[in-house]
Amino acid sequence: MKKYILNSLLVAAVLFVASCKPEIESPAGTTAGTANFGKYIAVGNSLTSGFADGGLYLEGQKVAYPNLIAEKMATVGGGSFTSPFFTDAQANGSGYLSLTALVNGVPTLTPVTTNLAYRDATHLAKYTGEVQNLGIPGMRVDLAFAGPFSAANPYLERLLPDAQVGVTTYFQFIQGRNHTFFSLWLGNNDALGYATNGGVTTDATNVLTDKSTFALLYSNLVNSLTAGGQKGIVGTIPDVTAIPYFNTVTVAALLNAAKAINPAAAAIYIQTGTGAVRAATSEDLIRLPFQSAGLFGVPNASSIPYGLHPLNPIANNWVLDKDEVAKVKDYVLSYNNTIKSLADSKGLAIADTYTYLNQVKTGIVINGIGINSAFITGGAFSLDGVHLTPRGNAVIANVFINSINAKYGSTIPIVDVTQYRGVKFPN
Amino acid sequence: MKKILLSVLLSVPFWVMGQGFQVNLQGQKQIGMAGAGSALALDEASVFFNPGAVTFLEKNSVSAGVNPLLFKSAFQQAGSNITENVKNKIAPPFEFYAVWGPKSNKWKLGLGVYTPFGGLVDWGDNWSGKYSLTSLNLKAIYIQPTLSIKITDRIGIGAGFVYNHGDVNLQRAIPVNFPDGHSGKVTLDGTGKGYGWNAGIYINTLSNITFAITHKSKVITKLDGGSAEFDVPNSLRTSFPLGNTFNAELPLPATTTLGIGIPLSKSTKLAFDASWVQWHIYQDLSFDYATNTSALADTKSARNYRDGSSFKLGINHQATDKLALRAGVGYAFSPVQDGYVTPEAPDADRYILSAGIGYAPTSHFEVNASFFFEDVKSRTQKNIETGLNGTFKTLVYAPGISLTYKW
Numbered sequence: 086m087k088k089y090i091l092n093s094l095l096v097a098a099v100l101f102v103a104s105c106k107p108e109i110e111s112p113a114g115t116t117a118g119t120a121n122f123g124k125y126i127a128v129g130n131s132l133t134s135g136f137a138d139g140g141l142y143l144e145g146q147k148v149a150y151p152n153l154i155a156e157k158m159a160t161v162g163g164g165s166f167t168s169p170f171f172t173d174a175q176a177n178g179s180g181y182l183s184l185t186a187l188v189n190g191v192p193t194l195t196p197v198t199t200n201l202a203y204r205d206a207t208h209l210a211k212y213t214g215e216v217q218n219l220g221i222p223g224m225r226v227d228l229a230f231a232g233p234f235s236a237a238n239p240y241l242e243r244l245l246p247d248a249q250v251g252v253t254t255y256f257q258f259i260q261g262r263n264h265t266f267f268s269l270w271l272g273n274n275d276a277l278g279y280a281t282n283g284g285v286t287t288d289a290t291n292v293l294t295d296k297s298t299f300a301l302l303y304s305n306l307v308n309s310l311t312a313g314g315q316k317g318i319v320g321t322i323p324d325v326t327a328i329p330y331f332n333t334v335t336v337a338a339l340l341n342a343a344k345a346i347n348p349a350a351a352a353i354y355i356q357t358g359t360g361a362v363r364a365a366t367s368e369d370l371i372r373l374p375f376q377s378a379g380l381f382g383v384p385n386a387s388s389i390p391y392g393l394h395p396l397n398p399i400a401n402n403w404v405l406d407k408d409e410v411a412k413v414k415d416y417v418l419s420y421n422n423t424i425k426s427l428a429d430s431k432g433l434a435i436a437d438t439y440t441y442l443n444q445v446k447t448g449i450v451i452n453g454i455g456i457n458s459a460f461i462t463g464g465a466f467s468l469d470g471v472h473l474t475p476r477g478n479a480v481i482a483n484v485f486i487n488s489i490n491a492k493y494g495s496t497i498p499i500v501d502v503t504q505y506r507g508v509k510f511p512n
Numbered sequence: 513m514k515k516i517l518l519s520v521l522l523s524v525p526f527w528v529m530g531q532g533f534q535v536n537l538q539g540q541k542q543i544g545m546a547g548a549g550s551a552l553a554l555d556e557a558s559v560f561f562n563p564g565a566v567t568f569l570e571k572n573s574v575s576a577g578v579n580p581l582l583f584k585s586a587f588q589q590a591g592s593n594i595t596e597n598v599k600n601k602i603a604p605p606f607e608f609y610a611v612w613g614p615k616s617n618k619w620k621l622g623l624g625v626y627t628p629f630g631g632l633v634d635w636g637d638n639w640s641g642k643y644s645l646t647s648l649n650l651k652a653i654y655i656q657p658t659l660s661i662k663i664t665d666r667i668g669i670g671a672g673f674v675y676n677h678g679d680v681n682l683q684r685a686i687p688v689n690f691p692d693g694h695s696g697k698v699t700l701d702g703t704g705k706g707y708g709w710n711a712g713i714y715i716n717t718l719s720n721i722t723f724a725i726t727h728k729s730k731v732i733t734k735l736d737g738g739s740a741e742f743d744v745p746n747s748l749r750t751s752f753p754l755g756n757t758f759n760a761e762l763p764l765p766a767t768t769t770l771g772i773g774i775p776l777s778k779s780t781k782l783a784f785d786a787s788w789v790q791w792h793i794y795q796d797l798s799f800d801y802a803t804n805t806s807a808l809a810d811t812k813s814a815r816n817y818r819d820g821s822s823f824k825l826g827i828n829h830q831a832t833d834k835l836a837l838r839a840g841v842g843y844a845f846s847p848v849q850d851g852y853v854t855p856e857a858p859d860a861d862r863y864i865l866s867a868g869i870g871y872a873p874t875s876h877f878e879v880n881a882s883f884f885f886e887d888v889k890s891r892t893q894k895n896i897e898t899g900l901n902g903t904f905k906t907l908v909y910a911p912g913i914s915l916t917y918k919w
Contacts, residue, residue: 107584450899453644454687499592
């Protein structure tokens with residue numbers, strides 16, 4: 086009898102324990118609110134396409150922020166989301182940079198050249214079929230309306246039937262897709278193209294788009310995307326100084342390097358946008374590729390070391406000087422005012438990546454991961470110093486998701502940032 | 513009189529707030545009564561519950577028991593619809609007691625070996641809080657030789673010296689990625705020791721209502737030369753050198769308990785314990801590495817625990833000469849303040865429910881079994897240090913059994 090009681094107690098205990106798991110109730114993933122995520126399209130540039138490490142390749146495409154958002158929309162009525170993925174055989178797409186060594190903090194970046202997707206020297210393998218991730222690396226607001234650009238840009242060219250190449254504009258390309266929801270994060274290159282060329286304009290991809298032209302064309306884009314009353318979200322343009330591309334090779338770092346060799350070195354000399362030559366200050370930004378350009382300190386024919394003497398300054402195209410920085414900042418603010426006021430007038434959600442990436446610049450902590458805009462170690466930016474790592478894409482996806490949810494009362498679940506990597510370190 | 517006492521006790525303002533890593537499984541009979549019993553001279557577990565009551569035990573005895581504990585915790589990130597659960601790992605809190613003294617003398621000797629603090633949580637290597645913690649296995653084993661003396665026929669005092677053997681194994685992911693994308697990892701593993709004491713007084717009033725006041729001192733457990741193993745890509749090896757060691761300190765808190773035992777009838781006793789757990793000594797969790805680098809600084813993570821408390825009410829009913837039935841309820845206030853909840857101790861205020869049964873086939877031999885259940889309230893928190901933001905919910909199940917030999 087007593088044994089029986091003991092035994093049944095034990096059995097009851099075991100059953101009880103096996104069945105009783107703690108439950109947590111959550112509203113996440115229960116409603117689309119006033120939005121309809123049935124067919125989502127993502128309009129944008131390289132950031133939208135999943136471009137990373139200086140190239141477009143399959144791993145990056147798969148974790149592009151729109152793809153991460155679409156995955157989460159699935160729980161609140163989201164449909165399938167198609168992207169122009171490279172095939173597994175051509176997974177490395179355009180090729181990209183890989184970190185192959187890191188010695189005393191100095192990185193060696195090596196291009197990946199296997200399994201590329203080129204059909205000839207300059208053209209990528211064509212992709213046919215439905216596309217909802219419409220991100221095109223290099224796309225700009227102004228060039229979205231230029232027919233010839235669809236021939237010049239290999240990423241758009243690969244998505245167009247031959248007859249449309251050089252004729253169809255990006256603006257036309259994104260239309261007629263029967264979307265119910267859209268994201269629009271475009272305009273970065275209208276300022277960044279100019280900035281990453283050191284404030285030098287040589288062709289249509291590095292023009293600083295006129296403010297009123299930007300406003301006009303951007304409203305055309307928004308009007309077209311909302312023509313059927315669709316809801317959506319627009320992204321603001323990050324400050325160019327928030328990215329590692331302009332924050333890694335600093336004047337102070339160059340001067341320290343020079344002093345290590347010649348303690349008498351007193352200043353770094355640059356040529357500014359006006360052609361003037363002067364000593365550089367911390368407000369002058371030097372482009373990331375200067376790190377590996379092999380120019381710094383190299384003597385010219387007169388034995389004057391590059392960048393360390395007024396007679397052999399760092400060339401204008403390597404430097405976004407103080408005045409050019411101010412100019413770009415001013416344009417970005419103007420673009421963002423346009424974006425925000427248009428969004429407000431149309432009742433669209435705004436992903437304020439400008440504000441968010443300024444926070445990242447000073448450092449944020451998400452789920453125990455310190456994230457900042459430092460090159461390589463910061464975790465958010467990939468090896469080109471401009472585009473996002475998978476971790477950065479996850480973070481940005483949540484900025485979009487949170488804004489969408491706040492605007493439309495939807496409960497798209499957030500992306501788990503910890504499931505996405507930063508830069509890969511060589512083993 | 514009894515009623516008045518009870519109501520006074522229950523109306524005591526909740527002046528103390530108690531749990532954290534505390535494990536309240538130190539004697540099958542008391543576990544069956546939600547952990548109350550410091551004012552009852554029930555059995556040899558009084559070595560832990562109240563050394564002052566040991567001298568009032570009628571017989572000499574030895575006992576050993578175990579309470580396989582299942583800590584089932586779940587987490588959901590704020591804004592996520594995914595609930596993540598800890599793996600089913602069974603922690604083995606155990607207890608061993610021996611009490612001996614010459615019959616009808618004024619003193620008794622006791623020995624206790626028990627596990628008053630510990631934690632076993634394994635969230636797996638790839639959950640959303642992996643950069644805070646992937647797993648923790650913490651064990652504190654207290655060894656306590658004890659002397660208990662009757663001052664009068666109704667008052668006993670007792671005290672014991674406590675030696676603690678501590679084991680800690682803490683693992684978490686590091687947010688640097690290998691070429692295949694997986695994260696780095698650190699494993700901190702060490703053993704340590706600490707010292708303290710446990711003393712109590714037991715008073716049996718003329719109405720046979722019994723009182724207890726006990727104090728278990730804090731035990732600062734020092735871990736020296738533990739191994740700090742970093743699994744990182746080779747290109748980062750100079751930042752995280754091989755063969756590194758660490759020193760750390762784990763302060764285990766003092767507990768002051770006020771207990772009351774009330775005989776409701778000849779065969780039924782009520783026990784009430786109020787405990788004040790002085791967790792305020794746990795201000796930070798710090799790791800001092802033998803080798804520091806630019807990427808590996810010593811860490812000092814604020815914990816800022818406040819004092820915790822618990823209130824437990826249990827009943828022991830001797831149904832027949834051989835069979836005893838027990839039940840208990842309790843409530844504990846968490847020492848963990850808002851902003852400091854971590855996956856290593858996803859703590860919150862909790863309810864305690866328990867039941868127990870004892871069977872004595874002969875006058876020498878006794879079997880006791882218990883079932884202990886804790887419902888830790890769900891708590892939604894953003895950790896100040898890690899930014900881990902979400903809801904924790906925990907249920908604790910611990911069935912247990914012990915064997916006793918008396919003479």
